Amino acid sequence: MKNTTFNTLLHRVLRQTAGLDIIVLRLSVIFIFALFGTYKWFAFEADALHHLLPGTWLGALYPALGVQGLSYGLGVVENITLLALIIGFFRPLAGVVGAVMVTGTGIVTLSLLPQLGRIDSFIIKDVLLIGAGLVLLRHDLRCTLVLRRVSRARQLRSAHKPRPSDALSAMG
Numbered sequence: 607m608k609n610t611t612f613n614t615l616l617h618r619v620l621r622q623t624a625g626l627d628i629i630v631l632r633l634s635v636i637f638i639f640a641l642f643g644t645y646k647w648f649a650f651e652a653d654a655l656h657h658l659l660p661g662t663w664l665g666a667l668y669p670a671l672g673v674q675g676l677s678y679g680l681g682v683v684e685n686i687t688l689l690a691l692i693i694g695f696f697r698p699l700a701g702v703v704g705a706v707m708v709t710g711t712g713i714v715t716l717s718l719l720p721q722l723g724r725i726d727s728f729i730i731k732d733v734l735l736i737g738a739g740l741v742l743l744r745h746d747l748r749c750t751l752v753l754r755r756v757s758r759a760r761q762l763r764s765a766h767k768p769r770p771s772d773a774l775s776a777m778g
Contacts, residue, residue: 628745632691632701635708635738638731639688646681649674658728662721664714687711694746698753701746709739 645651652674659665659676667676687707694701712735719729 636691639684643684643688646677652677662718698746698749705739705743712736
């Protein structure tokens with residue numbers, strides 16, 4: 607008896623919180639990209655990156671962009687990712703772009719690990735971001751496909767629906 611009551615309660619909680627997990631995950635990733643993307647616009651972050659990146663493949667961009675320029679470039683990428691994630695709440699296709707960028711950012715950062723030679727907090731967050739990006743990607747791809755199916759179904763229905771002008775011309 608107790609077990610069925612618990613199961614009923616559990617099912618009710620799951621129904622009432624459906625979708626909340628994705629919202630919380632998206633907001634968490636948005637927070638991370640807002641924070642780290644904003645940091646890239648300030649000298650303290652450019653200096654911190656300059657201590658990490660020169661021995662990596664990203665360090666090859668310093669001669670072309672300079673210390674602050676490379677930080678700005680990374681900030682632009684992270685801010686575009688942030689905007690795509692926010693727009694993804696309303697337009698899943700933008701969310702797909704944001705999720706791919708989140709995953710890509712994580713992969714790029716992890717690719718620096720062998721050259722850095724040590725695990726740093728700079729790297730740790732990216733392990734989680736890859737997983738979060740893949741979950742958001744799956745969710746937003748599914749939503750995009752559902753919206754396309756619904757749109758096609760509406761188009762088909764409106765194409766087959768007789769218009770009043772068609773009935774008048776048939777009579778006439």
